[in-house]
Amino acid sequence: MTVATLSEGPAILIGYAWRLQIEAEASVFADGASYTGHLRIKPSDPALLAELSSANGGIQHVTETVLELSLTPSQTAVLPPGRVVLDLVRTDLEPDLHLGFLLEIPVMMPVTRGLSP
DSSP: OEEEEOSSSOOEETTSOEEEEEEOSSSOSOTTOOEEEEEESSTTOOOOOEEEETTTTSEEEEETTEEEEEEOHHHHTTOOSEEEEEEEEEOSSSSOEEEEEEEEEEEEOOSSOOOOO
16 A cells, blocks of 8 residues: 655645645546545544545545545544544445555644634
């Protein structure tokens, strides 16, 4: 499994919406396919922090080479500062197909927070 640390992508800011576009070099993201990803502190952690999926809008097909991942402010509000990991599985195939990569994403406490009532 390949590990990619996002040094150029956006960190997750606790309490704010987060988006990241993943771009592949080849056409690997089929139109109409379904994807799911779990966010955890580390791969071995049993606690699920958030689920991103095609069904809940957390994973959106943009093109055959681009997927967009997103978290809502309520999903990021429960994350601890540090790092989280995420991988993706294509779920419309039998059996499910792991896409073969793991993202390690920094999570930061923003200075400006507590604006929503």
